[in-house]
Amino acid sequence: MASRVASGLLRRRAGATLGLLRSYAHVRSYNSQLSALVSATSECSNLPRRCYYLPNPSPYQVWSRSFASDNGDKFEAVVPFMGESVTDETLANFLKKPGDRVEADEPIAQIETDKVTIDVASPEAGVIEKLIASEGDTVTPGTKVAIISKSAQPAETHVAPSEEATSKESSPPKVEDKPKVEEKAPKVDPPKMQAPKPTAPSKTSPSEPQLPPKERERRVPMPRLRKRIANRLKDSQNTFAMLSTFNEVDMTNLMKLRSDYKDEFVTKHGVKLGLMSCFVKAAVSALQNQPIVNAVIDGDDIIYRDYVDISVAVGTSKGLVVPVIRDADTMNFADIEKGINNLAKKATEGALSIDDMAGGTFTISNGGVYGSLLSTPIINPPQSSILGMHSIVQRPVVVNGDILARPMMYLALTYDHRLIDGREAVFFLRRIKDVVEDPRRLLLDI
Secondary structure (H helix, E strand, O other): OHHHHHHHHHHHHHHHHHHHHHHOHHHHHHHHHHHHHHHHHHHHOOOOOOOOOOOOOOOOHHHHOEEEOOOOOEEEEEOOOOOOOOOOEEEEEEOOOOOOEEOOOOEEEEEEOOOOEEEEEOOOOEEEEEEOOOOOOEEOOOOEEEEEEOOOOOHHHHHHHHHHHHHHHOOOHHHHHHHHHHHHHHHHHHHHHHOHHHHHHHOOOOOOOOOOOOOOOOOOOOOHHHHHHHHHHHHHHHHOOEEEEEEEEEOHHHHHHHHHHHHHHHHHHOOOOOHHHHHHHHHHHHHHHOHHHHOEEEOOEEEOOOOOOEEEOEEEOOEEEOOEEOOHHHOOHHHHHHHHHHHHHHHHHOOOOHHHHOOOOEEEEEHHHHOOOOOOOOOOOOOOEEEEEOOOEEEEEEEOOEEEEEEEEEEEEEEEOOOOOHHHHHHHHHHHHHHHHOOHHHHHOO
């Protein structure tokens, strides 16, 4: 008898639990996506090389896109999920205002992170009823930004309340409020007499400017991307024992190779042959010859990377970004050129994602495109070295006893002297010089 009662209770509890789960369809959807993620991750662990599993769409975007009210008329636009490394962002500006008509997936605001700027899109077509957040606010993934209503009226409906408000402000009853304020004023006067004492030292606060503002000067908030760049550069300077070594390279043979085969290269691969792919291949060869340059210090350990991900510094109107060419050691010239062109286009359009700039084992910075003759680049953490390319200039050099005008480029390698000795740094830069001056070395692997 007791066993039959117990079994009946278990069946009723199981039925209630099943009904509860059926009422939450999104739970089953999330569980299925989570199971697929775990399954794909376990498969990646059996691969011989690194595996980047980037779920598309991410399961987090199920909740980060929008929320609907019970009647399905109002939707909330929220900050999207952008990766585990991004915990907070800044609401840079709104592209729409209350009362504006928007279409589905139309951008209504811009979010600025430490690395990129992304759009917050409207989840559905409708009219923006109100803006919840404000420009300059620090927001996190899932933060509500605006409410969109399908049945809201156009912007004209928002004019009447404002006119009523202005009429109320100009109405006679507010004249009666003025004497009330005057009556309270004498009570506030005594503390005001004591206020100057604490205000005097605040003028000398180091957080405030020492000099008064001058004419033709303006003060604006520093963009989040620029703050991140400033912090990373200063952290790099404070962390690494940076030292730079230099060399010069004769570009004659490489430029001739490019000139002889540029048309055939474009015909076959659909992309132009540039100088950057040659330097990427040269850097890969040098990193394989000097693995310590591709390593990094982590606490009391040294991490050696048996792969080469080349970060390419790209200057944009909003600041410096460093997208990554992954597994450059497995790519040919055409693959590298296509990768560089794709990343450069995305950087110009502001379409780089967090994943495009994550990682990297070595950085190449080409200041020569701006006319830089010589510089000492700063290491990009958590890497240990960076190569600086510079402008190509015709200079007189001695070749077989003769003085000839040759296209020359200065190269600079900044490295972490805590990890890399001068010997390895010089050998590394010498290998790049040898390969660039005689590209046949790459073919023969000598």
